[in-house]
Amino acid sequence: MVITTDADHTEILFRNEGKLPSRPPFPALLHYRKEAFNSIGIVPGNGKEWYRFRSYVLPLLKKNLVQSYQAKHDAIASTFVDYIKKHRTENRTMEDLYKHLLKFSIEAISITSPGKRFHCLLENTVETEQIIKASIGFMDGLYKTFIGPPIWKLYKTNAYKQLEFSHETIYGVIKDTLEDMKHQQQKDPETLLKQNPFMYSLLNNKAMNWNDIIMVALEIFLGGLDATSATLALTLHYLAHNKKAQSRAREEVLQSQQEYKYLKACLKETLRLKPTAGANSRFLANDTVIEGFEVPSGTLVTAFSSITSTDAKYFDNPKSYVPERWLRDHRRNIHPFASLPFGYGPRMCPGRRLAEQEMITLLKNVLLNFEITSLESPEIGMIYRMNRIPDRPINIQFLDLKL
Ligand code: HEM
Numbered sequence: 001m002v003i004t005t006d007a008d009h010t011e012i013l014f015r016n017e018g019k020l021p022s023r024p025p026f027p028a029l030l031h032y033r034k035e036a037f038n039s040i041g042i043v044p045g046n047g048k049e050w051y052r053f054r055s056y057v058l059p060l061l062k063k064n065l066v067q068s069y070q071a072k073h074d075a076i077a078s079t080f081v082d083y084i085k086k087h088r089t090e091n092r093t094m095e096d097l098y099k100h101l102l103k104f105s106i107e108a109i110s111i112t113s114p115g116k117r118f119h120c121l122l123e124n125t126v127e128t129e130q131i132i133k134a135s136i137g138f139m140d141g142l143y144k145t146f147i148g149p150p151i152w153k154l155y156k157t158n159a160y161k162q163l164e165f166s167h168e169t170i171y172g173v174i175k176d177t178l179e180d181m182k183h184q185q186q187k188d189p190e191t192l193l194k195q196n197p198f199m200y201s202l203l204n205n206k207a208m209n210w211n212d213i214i215m216v217a218l219e220i221f222l223g224g225l226d227a228t229s230a231t232l233a234l235t236l237h238y239l240a241h242n243k244k245a246q247s248r249a250r251e252e253v254l255q256s257q258q259e260y261k262y263l264k265a266c267l268k269e270t271l272r273l274k275p276t277a278g279a280n281s282r283f284l285a286n287d288t289v290i291e292g293f294e295v296p297s298g299t300l301v302t303a304f305s306s307i308t309s310t311d312a313k314y315f316d317n318p319k320s321y322v323p324e325r326w327l328r329d330h331r332r333n334i335h336p337f338a339s340l341p342f343g344y345g346p347r348m349c350p351g352r353r354l355a356e357q358e359m360i361t362l363l364k365n366v367l368l369n370f371e372i373t374s375l376e377s378p379e380i381g382m383i384y385r386m387n388r389i390p391d392r393p394i395n396i397q398f399l400d401l402k403l
Pocket residue numbers: 023042043054109219220221223224225227228231276277280281340341342343344345346347348349350351352354355
């Protein structure tokens with residue numbers, strides 16, 4: 001195994017990942033899905049099985065397809081603004097923002113996959129409570145079965161049972177939704193294509209069986225929940241502590257520039273300082289040389305990109321929040337492999353476009369409605385879960401903005 005924090009080594013790693021990039025699998029999830037569904041999905045596996053599933057989510061990387069969900073993302077972000085107004089404390093603080101944003105992330109992704117709003121932000125029904133609990137439980141169970149010794153192979157450990165139970169819950173919800181959608185698709189395919197082009201592409205894919213469709217919908221639903229909420233909570237944290245950046249971002253939104261270059265730079269800067277993935281890993285597809293050492297194919301190389309991206313070798317003032325560094329004039333000096341929060345290559349995050357649209361839309365709506373401030377320390381760390389998340393509650397004041 002090779003471990004590195006060097007951006008040149010990271011480049012070598014990705015240039016030698018091959019056509020079917022392989023990374024450490026999630027054996028408990030792989031085992032459970034094979035036994036229960038004979039369908040593994042994208043995340044846990046490698047090789048040809050991974051490639052087949054990965055091809056089903058390629059539409060998500062198309063700009064036009066993602067943009068077709070924009071109006072719905074706007075509606076959800078606007079609901080979140082009302083939600084903030086309702087849930088602020090007397091001094092206008094939202095406590096533990098990450099937990100509230102998890103509800104936003106569930107709402108935002110669910111309109112694409114499985115294609116129904118669960119209304120977690122409006123009411124606490126048994127169904128919404130179940131979904132929230134199961135989403136957290138799944139990530140937790142996946143992490144515990146991944147890092148610990150594989151005792152689950154001998155008997156069902158608590159972590160394995162947690163993974164299984166939460167998977168069953170989400171699977172049930174997704175399956176029910178997709179059954180309704182299948183009927184809609186049979187009656188009125190045109191409307192489904194217009195309303196939800198991603199689910200339309202899955203339901204009309206002749207290479208997929210029913211379990212494959214449910215599995216892919218489930219993975220896209222769960223794929224980015226905690227990463228999206230953590231990145232949003234951290235961006236609001238940094239904007240609350242950096243008033244100049246906050247004003248510049250609001251100015252951009254007020255001018256309704258469609259590209260939101262500065263807001264995108266804010267997200268990039270958050271993900272540079274606090275990427276949700278601690279590392280990028282691959283089993284090499286080719287023999288290669290790293291730092292003069294011959295490294296044979298099959299070796300696991302792990303690049304701790306979360307360390308590289310805050311290294312003074314690659315970034316001036318590496319610990320400061322400076323979104324400007326990502327704008328056109330400055331960015332040319334940045335090593336292209338020094339900050340890779342969505343991974344790289346054929347296995348990079350397929351939800352990147354969707355996540356960016358969800359996050360920009362939420363930030364836009366918040367900045368138009370509130371001045372955000374923090375009464376707490378700007379210092380914040382990350383703890384390892386399946387994805388890294390803030391190590392303490394982020395509490396932010398949302399003061400009504402009079403524009
Ligand atoms: C801020 C938000 C997000 C971040 C930072 C993020 C980051 C990542 C990273 C680092 C990877 C591993 C890539 C690699 O190995 O090269 C990944 C994979 C993945 N992400 Fe995301 N992600 C986010 C949002 C999402 C969303 C919204 C979805 C669903 C639409 C999603 C679905 C997935 C899936 C399915 C994979 C596995 C891809 C594969 O194994 O081929 N992610 N993500």
